[in-house]
Amino acid sequence: MSLLRILSVFLIAALPVLAPAQARQQRGPMLLAAASLQEALTDAASSWAGKGHPRPVISFAGSSALARQIEAGAPADLFIPADEEWMDHVARKGLIRANSRVSFLSNRLVLVAPTGSNARLAIGRGFPLAGALGNGRLAMADPDNVPAGRYGRAALSSLGVWASVSGKIARAENVRAALALVERKEAPFGIVYATDARASARVRTVGVFPASAHPAITYPIAALRRSTNPDAEAFRRFLVSREGRAIFARHGFAAR
The missing domain is CATH 3.40.190.10 (Periplasmic binding protein-like II)
Incomplete structure (x- = not known):
């Protein structure tokens, strides 16, 4: 060869x-x-x-x-x-x-609503989130395990609102899943990061949570x-x- x-x-x-x-x-x-x-x-x-x-x-x-x-x-x-x-x-x-x-x-934590919603809420101690939800639910990442949900629960607790909304939570597996619930109008409000709200044309930011109301993100x-x-x-x-x-x-x- x-x-x-x-x-x-x-x-x-x-x-x-x-x-x-x-x-x-x-x-x-x-x-x-x-x-x-x-x-x-x-x-x-x-x-x-x-x-x-x-x-x-x-x-x-x-x-x-x-x-x-x-x-x-x-x-x-x-x-x-x-x-x-x-x-x-x-x-x-x-x-x-x-x-x-x-x-x-x-990052920062924000409250969002669907783009077409005219809901207005001033985030502060005791703000009427439960009443604004009505029969709807608040979309947020799982508050027991996922960071965005933990931050959200901490903020609502600090502001004295958690007890009134804890029975109205739509728990999502992550923050983008929570965002999607609001985008699809399956939830009237959601708690996500400011960067998530910025990335979506289908939600608007209703308010920004005080940085002092939750652990640093x-x-x-x-x-x-x-x-x-x-x-x-x-x-x-x-x-x-x-x-x-x-x-x-x-x-x-x-x-x-």
């Missing part, structure tokens, strides 16, 4: 082995991120890919659901929940890399210990850099 033919046979036989290895090297980092980050993180991923990097893969959901996925062994590289508690939970399990955690974004990011993607740390650094934070700022997030 000629030398050329021998080399051809070798290369053909090697292709099934080389191709998967090359595909693994070209896969972008996998992020598990809070649902409220959809537009901003998608833009950040596009900007990163535009620099010649493999495009990151992002899975959006409620922070509680994502934390449980990490506990169950999800093959992710980075985690960005919408509060410190779920990052603390994952950290206690020994699932994040030391010194990779940074709290880099903040923060978004930490950390690398997961199981991460093996060579691009993950560089992308994490990009997100918390001045350039990365500017992308989030365009979507209404404030830097921390």
